[in-house]
Amino acid sequence: MTAHVFDTMGTTVSIRVAGSPPAESVLRAAEETFARFDRRFSLYRADSELSRIARGELALPRSSSILRDTYAAALEWSNRTGGAFTPHRPDGVLDLSGIVKADAIEAAGRILDLAGVPAWVLNAGGDILVRGTIDDSSSRIGIVDPDDRESLLCTVQLAGTRRALATSGSAERGEHIWRAPAPRSADHGFRQVSVVADDIVTADVLATAILAGGPDRLNDVLDGFDVDALTVDDRGGITASPGFRAAAGLLLA
Amino acid sequence: MRARAVVLGLLSSTAVLAVGWQLGAQGQQTQTAVAGTDASAASPSTVSGEAAAASPTATPTPAATSTPAATPTPTPTAASAAPAAPAASGVSGTFTGTAARTRYGDVQVEITVQNGSITDVTALQLTDQDSRSVSISNRAAPVLRQEVLSAQSANVKNVSGATYTTDGYLTSLQSALDQAGL
Numbered sequence: 001m002t003a004h005v006f007d008t009m010g011t012t013v014s015i016r017v018a019g020s021p022p023a024e025s026v027l028r029a030a031e032e033t034f035a036r037f038d039r040r041f042s043l044y045r046a047d048s049e050l051s052r053i054a055r056g057e058l059a060l061p062r063s064s065s066i067l068r069d070t071y072a073a074a075l076e077w078s079n080r081t082g083g084a085f086t087p088h089r090p091d092g093v094l095d096l097s098g099i100v101k102a103d104a105i106e107a108a109g110r111i112l113d114l115a116g117v118p119a120w121v122l123n124a125g126g127d128i129l130v131r132g133t134i135d136d137s138s139s140r141i142g143i144v145d146p147d148d149r150e151s152l153l154c155t156v157q158l159a160g161t162r163r164a165l166a167t168s169g170s171a172e173r174g175e176h177i178w179r180a181p182a183p184r185s186a187d188h189g190f191r192q193v194s195v196v197a198d199d200i201v202t203a204d205v206l207a208t209a210i211l212a213g214g215p216d217r218l219n220d221v222l223d224g225f226d227v228d229a230l231t232v233d234d235r236g237g238i239t240a241s242p243g244f245r246a247a248a249g250l251l252l253a
Numbered sequence: 254m255r256a257r258a259v260v261l262g263l264l265s266s267t268a269v270l271a272v273g274w275q276l277g278a279q280g281q282q283t284q285t286a287v288a289g290t291d292a293s294a295a296s297p298s299t300v301s302g303e304a305a306a307a308s309p310t311a312t313p314t315p316a317a318t319s320t321p322a323a324t325p326t327p328t329p330t331a332a333s334a335a336p337a338a339p340a341a342s343g344v345s346g347t348f349t350g351t352a353a354r355t356r357y358g359d360v361q362v363e364i365t366v367q368n369g370s371i372t373d374v375t376a377l378q379l380t381d382q383d384s385r386s387v388s389i390s391n392r393a394a395p396v397l398r399q400e401v402l403s404a405q406s407a408n409v410k411n412v413s414g415a416t417y418t419t420d421g422y423l424t425s426l427q428s429a430l431d432q433a434g435l
Contacts, residue, residue: 003410003431012422014431016410101416123427125416137408142426144414150426155409169415194413219392229393239393250396 008034011125018119084213102204166203
């Protein structure tokens with residue numbers, strides 16, 4: 001088994017498959033899927049559709065239906081997370097990066113499925129979606145220690161319907177999460193949040209929402225959604241939901 | 254003098270009432286005016302049970318709210334939890350949402366829509382007290398730091414952390430794992 005690695009969306013993607021590598025055309029189609037999302041949604045590209053909206057050159061009603069659908073989905077997530085996840089930057093600019101990478105992972109996964117690849121692991125910048133089981137160590141995912149990128153906090157097994165794991169944090173791409181205003185002084189903000197879910201969009205959005213919303217939002221998310229979470233606060237304290245503890249074999253403090 | 258004033262006062266208010274009654278008899282529009290004139294106790298008709306009040310919990314209320322303001326498409330993008338949302342006027346019928354997990358258990362909501370507005374909201378399925386305690390126990394609890402650090406020797410091929418940049422990848426654990434051809 002080999003990893004197919006490529007750069008896209010400002011990060012690096014690794015694809016692993018069971019058995020012999022898929023046809024070159026399949027890998028190219030998966031790469032092109034990420035590239036297509038990036039060309040349309042990246043605010044780092046002056047010529048993207050979203051950049052044109054941000055500059056006021058393109059009115060939302062005239063934008064593509066996929067952009068409007070993505071915006072609508074992001075607003076839906078904003079409603080469902082009490083605004084902790086938001087598609088709007090503080091300056092009002094529409095920024096869909098919180099949902100687009102997960103959409104791209106989902107779409108690339110469909111390409112592997114359509115090509116008949118029986119088992120695969122897609123890792124886009126640490127957001128991971130698996131299909132089937134290549135082998136035990138491939139569906140076991142390490143969670144990076146935010147205080148030491150060289151080491152792992154723990155490992156978690158993705159199995160059954162639990163196909164997706166996403167981690168949000170401020171460690172590596174700067175403060176790209178907008179935190180809820182004025183967290184209570186008793187609460188420690190989160191440095192890193194990992195969420196396990198059945199699909200990658202849910203995992204990614206909720207990891208962002210918990211990171212932005214803090215401990216209060218964590219409990220709301222665990223109450224309201226079928227997900228598991230591992231958090232690291234800014235003092236190094238770690239919490240895990242029961243499902244995460246079971247999947248990672250952790251003991252209570 | 255005082256008695257006369259009282260009598261006049263009574264007469265005049267009776268006159269207002271009488272006029273009111275007559276107006277009221279004439280047409281429905283003026284009936285609201287009468288209610289305003291003679292007493293607030295008149296009409297409890299505004300209390301007709303509207304949708305929002307009936308909703309059992311805040312979280313699972315389906316659709317309707319989800320229509321994005323700035324988006325011009327009238328189709329309200331029925332994403333995962335939302336049933337076909339009745340935003341456009343003229344829609345009538347009964348819509349059932351998908352079951353939503355809340356801290357009170359699984360809740361499924363049914364809405365009745367007439368001419369595009371919600372006329373009734375019903376919670377179809379409420380789980381019992383036992384499910385509630387299960388749900389609450391899903392909360393996160395502190396974990397021993399020593400426990401997590403015992404994971405170092407783990408055999409993995411993928412790691413998850415805060416999103417790395419393309420440059421950051423080069424020095425990342427994931428890069429090492431990928432280059433090792435694992």
